[in-house]
Amino acid sequence: METPSKSHIGRKISRIRELRGMKQEALAQALGVSQQTVSNMENSEDIDDVRLKDVAQALGVSVEGLRNFSEEAVFNIISNTFNSNDNSTLNAVNLQPNFNPLDKVVELYERLVQAEKDKVAYLEKLLGK
Template sequence: MSTLSKPKHIGRNISRIRELRDMKQEALAQAMGTNQQAISVLENSETIDDAKLEEVAKALGVTAEGIKNFSEEAVLNIISSHDDSTLNSTINIQPTFNPLDKVVELYEEKEKLYERLIQAEKDKVEYLEKIVKGK
């Protein structure tokens, strides 16, 4: 008895990878310089030529081999193998500065620029008055 396995559906793999990357067909189409209908046809294709697969892989930010060998089970295993503390520590971002200090700093910088602008205008008026008096 033959144990031939069903070949992987490359278009379906492309679709799942695109979805996992939170990308719409329109965004992938734009990245590839084509339209949404072409992406739909591509995702419904069981096989894709290597040149087109390389182009899709580049637009998705993966390798062609990654698309060919994509397995949802592997993705789920990777996600479930991380405990919650690992996921939380990668997402938790602590700024190294106080945002209010930055606001105050920007306000003070704006005031200094405004004062320089006023001084430049005063200098210009003074210069023009000298020219007018000189005539």
């Protein structure tokens, strides 16, 4: 049985391309080859170093990152770095306000009272003339 680091390099290329949201045609264009060549490359167990360097550059990863790619590691990184305090927001950003909502209500009430006082003062000034 093969170890994960020495596994099918073509499958790793295919998976990284998919994770990047890139189609075979886009990778082929970046490499200056046909889509069929990319398909054949993704079905190959081994690729020469020059081609591998070009593929890695087109995918925006290092050659070592491409060779050592592990889908399990990607999911572990994602699960260990995503933090949500609320189970209902699995894939969303959970914003916690850094202010007390009651303080905001009081502030708005005070502004409303001040606006009413200003109106009364203005009306008294008009009636006093």
